[in-house]
Amino acid sequence: MSDIAQNLLAVRSQLPEHVRLVAVSKYHPAESIREAYDAGQRVFGESHERELTQKVALLPNDIEWHFIGHLQTNKVKYIAPYISMVEAADSLRLLREIQKQAARHDRVIDVLLELHIAEEETKYGFSLDDCRKMLEEGEWRQMPNVRICGLMMMASYVEDVEQIRAEMTLAADFFDEVKQRFFADAPYFKERSWGMSHDIPIACQCRSTMVRVGTAIFCERGY
Numbered sequence: 001m002s003d004i005a006q007n008l009l010a011v012r013s014q015l016p017e018h019v020r021l022v023a024v025s026k027y028h029p030a031e032s033i034r035e036a037y038d039a040g041q042r043v044f045g046e047s048h049e050r051e052l053t054q055k056v057a058l059l060p061n062d063i064e065w066h067f068i069g070h071l072q073t074n075k076v077k078y079i080a081p082y083i084s085m086v087e088a089a090d091s092l093r094l095l096r097e098i099q100k101q102a103a104r105h106d107r108v109i110d111v112l113l114e115l116h117i118a119e120e121e122t123k124y125g126f127s128l129d130d131c132r133k134m135l136e137e138g139e140w141r142q143m144p145n146v147r148i149c150g151l152m153m154m155a156s157y158v159e160d161v162e163q164i165r166a167e168m169t170l171a172a173d174f175f176d177e178v179k180q181r182f183f184a185d186a187p188y189f190k191e192r193s194w195g196m197s198h199d200i201p202i203a204c205q206c207r208s209t210m211v212r213v214g215t216a217i218f219c220e221r222g223y
């Protein structure tokens, strides 16, 4: 069994049955993705449009691609024909562009709203207040080609387990609020995407439904 196949098994063994695994393959070559694919993995996450486009051309078309990084509005048109989920929708402007490009391809694109909860300055995402405000204003209701399926966040990259837990708990509580206020009748609004290689168990305790795992599957990034 290849290292990647073994790593996949090890990661999956940590996940409750209802938690989906997004294999984050950014910076790793198509051959590595192929190995994971051959081991049964079908959902992959990438964070750069160019890199993703190149890989899509080389790999089987039943792969479900998630865009997990900051997506510039001018890049939406390139991925709109095939992307399964935009996990890090971080502005109304981006939602508008996804709506426009999805409509052009006669598709509905699933998105997650990215929350900015971590302390790091550099992270993108809605503050909880901005997210509430955006949802209250309601323009998203006029976006038939955008389906908001839940929330995504990255916890602070710290050793302190309690800090990570506090941030993920805040996100999970906010999910409940948003679900109740805006998506009570929308069964598809159910995803909570948090958890990366170093914080998978905490994420699962904090009600994650989808973990995005790179290093633990593909080893250190090759850059």
Ligand SMILES: *Cc1c(COP(=O)(O)O)cnc(C)c1O
Pocket (backbone or CB within 6 Å): 024, 026, 047, 068, 069, 154, 196, 197, 198, 212, 213, 214, 215, 216
């Ligand atoms: C790179 C990345 C991951 C995966 O991180 P690992 O520590 O390699 O598991 C998850 N989410 C996002 C948004 C990323 O950019």
